[in-house]
Amino acid sequence: MAKVKISDVAHEAGVSLGTVSNALNHPEKLRPETLKLINETINRLGYLPNQSARQLAGGATKSFGLVLPRLDHGFSLQIASGAHNEARKHGYDLLIANADNDDILQDHYLRYFMGTQMSGVMVQPMASPDWHPAMTKMPVPIVHLDIHCSAPGYYVAADNEAQGRIIAELAIARGARHITVVGRAAFMQLTLRVLGIHKALALHPDIKIEVIDAGEWNTAADGYSIGAQIAGRPADERPDFVVGLTDVLASGVISALVDKGISVPEQVRVAGCDGNPLAWSGSVPLTTVAPPGYEIGRKGVQLLMEQIENKVPTKTKHIHVGSAARTVTAVTAAEDINRQELVRPFLLERASTQASTQTDATAINLGAYL
Amino acid sequence: MAKVKISDVAHEAGVSLGTVSNALNHPEKLRPETLKLINETINRLGYLPNQSARQLAGGATKSFGLVLPRLDHGFSLQIASGAHNEARKHGYDLLIANADNDDILQDHYLRYFMGTQMSGVMVQPMASPDWHPAMTKMPVPIVHLDIHCSAPGYYVAADNEAQGRIIAELAIARGARHITVVGRAAFMQLTLRVLGIHKALALHPDIKIEVIDAGEWNTAADGYSIGAQIAGRPADERPDFVVGLTDVLASGVISALVDKGISVPEQVRVAGCDGNPLAWSGSVPLTTVAPPGYEIGRKGVQLLMEQIENKVPTKTKHIHVGSAARTVTAVTAAEDINRQELVRPFLLERASTQASTQTDATAINLGAYL
DNA sequence: GCTTGTACTTGAAACGCATCAAAGGGGCCG
DNA sequence: CGGCCCCTTTGATGCGTTTCAAGTACAAGC
Numbered sequence: 001m002a003k004v005k006i007s008d009v010a011h012e013a014g015v016s017l018g019t020v021s022n023a024l025n026h027p028e029k030l031r032p033e034t035l036k037l038i039n040e041t042i043n044r045l046g047y048l049p050n051q052s053a054r055q056l057a058g059g060a061t062k063s064f065g066l067v068l069p070r071l072d073h074g075f076s077l078q079i080a081s082g083a084h085n086e087a088r089k090h091g092y093d094l095l096i097a098n099a100d101n102d103d104i105l106q107d108h109y110l111r112y113f114m115g116t117q118m119s120g121v122m123v124q125p126m127a128s129p130d131w132h133p134a135m136t137k138m139p140v141p142i143v144h145l146d147i148h149c150s151a152p153g154y155y156v157a158a159d160n161e162a163q164g165r166i167i168a169e170l171a172i173a174r175g176a177r178h179i180t181v182v183g184r185a186a187f188m189q190l191t192l193r194v195l196g197i198h199k200a201l202a203l204h205p206d207i208k209i210e211v212i213d214a215g216e217w218n219t220a221a222d223g224y225s226i227g228a229q230i231a232g233r234p235a236d237e238r239p240d241f242v243v244g245l246t247d248v249l250a251s252g253v254i255s256a257l258v259d260k261g262i263s264v265p266e267q268v269r270v271a272g273c274d275g276n277p278l279a280w281s282g283s284v285p286l287t288t289v290a291p292p293g294y295e296i297g298r299k300g301v302q303l304l305m306e307q308i309e310n311k312v313p314t315k316t317k318h319i320h321v322g323s324a325a326r327t328v329t330a331v332t333a334a335e336d337i338n339r340q341e342l343v344r345p346f347l348l349e350r351a352s353t354q355a356s357t358q359t360d361a362t363a364i365n366l367g368a369y370l
Numbered sequence: 371m372a373k374v375k376i377s378d379v380a381h382e383a384g385v386s387l388g389t390v391s392n393a394l395n396h397p398e399k400l401r402p403e404t405l406k407l408i409n410e411t412i413n414r415l416g417y418l419p420n421q422s423a424r425q426l427a428g429g430a431t432k433s434f435g436l437v438l439p440r441l442d443h444g445f446s447l448q449i450a451s452g453a454h455n456e457a458r459k460h461g462y463d464l465l466i467a468n469a470d471n472d473d474i475l476q477d478h479y480l481r482y483f484m485g486t487q488m489s490g491v492m493v494q495p496m497a498s499p500d501w502h503p504a505m506t507k508m509p510v511p512i513v514h515l516d517i518h519c520s521a522p523g524y525y526v527a528a529d530n531e532a533q534g535r536i537i538a539e540l541a542i543a544r545g546a547r548h549i550t551v552v553g554r555a556a557f558m559q560l561t562l563r564v565l566g567i568h569k570a571l572a573l574h575p576d577i578k579i580e581v582i583d584a585g586e587w588n589t590a591a592d593g594y595s596i597g598a599q600i601a602g603r604p605a606d607e608r609p610d611f612v613v614g615l616t617d618v619l620a621s622g623v624i625s626a627l628v629d630k631g632i633s634v635p636e637q638v639r640v641a642g643c644d645g646n647p648l649a650w651s652g653s654v655p656l657t658t659v660a661p662p663g664y665e666i667g668r669k670g671v672q673l674l675m676e677q678i679e680n681k682v683p684t685k686t687k688h689i690h691v692g693s694a695a696r697t698v699t700a701v702t703a704a705e706d707i708n709r710q711e712l713v714r715p716f717l718l719e720r721a722s723t724q725a726s727t728q729t730d731a732t733a734i735n736l737g738a739y740l
Numbered sequence: 741g742c743t744t745g746t747a748c749t750t751g752a753a754a755c756g757c758a759t760c761a762a763a764g765g766g767g768c769c770g
Numbered sequence: 771c772g773g774c775c776c777c778t779t780t781g782a783t784g785c786g787t788t789t790c791a792a793g794t795a796c797a798a799g800c
Binding site for chain 1: 785786787788789790
C-alpha cells in the first residue's frame, strides 16, 4: 500500500533513477533489454508515476481542461465530445469540470485547471459576455466557447445569426407565405437567431412574419399553448410555417396543432431552431438547425493547439558557470494573437427516431413535420 | 506572462514564503492585517498557486476523479450530478474524464487520476464485471459504480432486480392479466431486470407473461416493429401491459400501437424500465422505473469519504535527531474493508413533458400511457 | 596501445509549495 | 528590570519527478 516511487523501481531494477525516468519518457534512448527490465519491474511493483511531480518537474502535461456550465445540456455535451476527440487526436487528455451554473464554481475550476499546469483550458462561460477579462492574461492558453463578445482573446462561437438565416431560407424554399416565430429571445443567442431570420426575410417583403413571445423558459408547455392559439385562428390568419426558437417549443407547438386537428406538415410546417440531439432519443423527428457543438469543441482544441505551437513558452535553462549553477530565464515573446472563429450551424433533419448524438453530420432526410 | 510564484508574492509583500503559504492554507494563523496585505498582493500580482507543487508537497488535494464510459448517456450524467453535489458538500472538487467506451482510455484516465494524488477515484466501468482486480489494490480510495460483480472492493450499484420487480408489481396493481416484456437482455443489467419481473410474477401464476426479443440495440425502431406485431394479433392474444426494457423501446411500441389504432393506455398499457430523463425533454410522458443514477453518484462519494476518514493514511513525519533530519514513516495499517451498496431504483412517473434532469425525486402523477 | 567516437547510463539540481521546529516580539507578572 | 508565556512569522527541508551535463564502457581506427 505504501506508494511505490521511481527510486524504488530504480533500486529494484538495479539501474539509476534517471534511467527509469527515461524508460517512461524517452524509451528510444534505452537499450531494449534495459527498457524491458525496467518495464517488468514497473509492472511487478505496480508503480504509478506521480503526476504532480511530473508536472512540477517537467512543465505542462499533455492535457486540457474544460469547464462546462452544466452537464445535462446536449449542447455542452456535444462540445465535450468534439473537444475530447480532437484532444485525443493530438495525444492530449481532456478533463471536464462541471460548474453547475455557478459563477464562483466556474472561476474556481478555471483557476484549478490553470494551476494544474494544464496545457490549455477551455470554458463555456455562462455569465456576462465580457466575462472576467483578467482571465485572458493568464499564463495558460485559454479558449472561450459559445460566447458572444468581442473581447480580446481566443474564442469560438456558433454563428447564431446564420442559424436564423438558414431556417428562414428553408422556409422560403418550402414556399412559406406566413412565418411565425415562437419563443422568447431571452439570451443573446436567441436574439441573434431572430435577427438572422429577419435579415433573411428582408429580401422577401411579400412574406409575412410575426414573432410570438413564449413563457419565460421556452418550455414545451409554452409551445403547446401558443400552438393552440395558432390552431384557433381562422385558416387565412394561420401561418403556414412555424419556427420554434427552441426544439421543445417546436414540439409543443406540434402537439397542440395535431391535437386541435391541424395536420402537420400538410397545413402547417414546423421547424425547430436549436438542434439538441440528446433531447430526441425516442422522440419525434423534427427538422431543426443545430448549433455545431461538436465542431465548436473541435475548433476550441485546435485553437488551443495553435497557441501551444505558436508561443514558444517561457522556458528556463540551466547554465553552469564554473561550478555554480546559474538559472537563466529565456522568454520568447509570445505574439499577442487574438483569434476568433465563428462556426456555421447546419441543418439537422431527422427522419428516424434514432438520434445520433455523436457527430454533427448533416442528415439527408427531412423530418416528418416539414 | 512569466508565472508568479509564491516567493514573488512573499518578496513583494515583504513577508516570508511560509507566511504566504499560511495565508493560503491556514488563514486563521495570521494576523488579520498580514492576511489582508498578502491577499492584496496576491490579487495584484495575479498569483495562482501551482496545484502540482501543492499536491506534491502537501499530499492529496481535496478532489475526486470520476471516469465515465460516455457523457451522452443520461444515466452517467445523473451519476456525475449526484457525485458532484455530494463532493461539493464535503468541499471536494470533482473532475470528470470521458473514457469514450474504450477500455484502454478508461484505464488511462484511471491511472492518471491515481497518479494525480486525487483523494479518491470513481469509475463506472464498462467492460467485464470483474474488471481489473488489480485496481482494487491501489493506494487511492476507489469506488466502482453501476457494476455487477462480487469482486472485493467498494462499489455501489443499482438494484436491477428490484427495478424489474417494481415494474412487475406496478403491472399487477394495474390489474394486468397478460404482460409482454419487450427487449433484448443484452447486458447484465437488463438480464437482472427480466429476472426481477419473473420473480415478482412467480407469485401470480394466473398472470400470463411473455418476453419478446428485440433487435440487437433495443432501438425505437425495434420497439415499433414489435408494437406492430402486437397490434396485429387477435384481441384476446394481445397483452394488456407491455414493458419496454428500454424507454426508447417502449416509446417505439407506443407509436406502433397508436398508429395501428390500438388505444394506449385504454386497451394496452405501456411502461418503460430504464428511466432516462434526458431522453425526455420535449418527448412524450412515459412511466418508467429509473435506476437511481443521482443516488449512485452520491453514495459513491460517500463511500469515498468513508474510506478517507477510516484509513489513517500513510504519513511521513520528520524527526530531528541531533542536527541530522531523519525521516520516519509511520504507517497505520488500513483495515481492509469491503463495502458494497445496492441502491433501490424508484418509479418515475411523468405527466408533464417538462423533464427535470436534476434530481431523482419521484414524480407524483402517472404518465399518459399507463 | 592509444585516441576518438558512439551508445548508454548516472546523479545532482531544480520544479513550487506545505510543513513545522525554531526564532522573534510583545505583554504580563514578580 | 528580568523571566515567562503566548502569538506570529521565519526558512530550511523534502515531496517525486525531469532534465542534462558528466561519466562509463566498449568498439573502431590508426
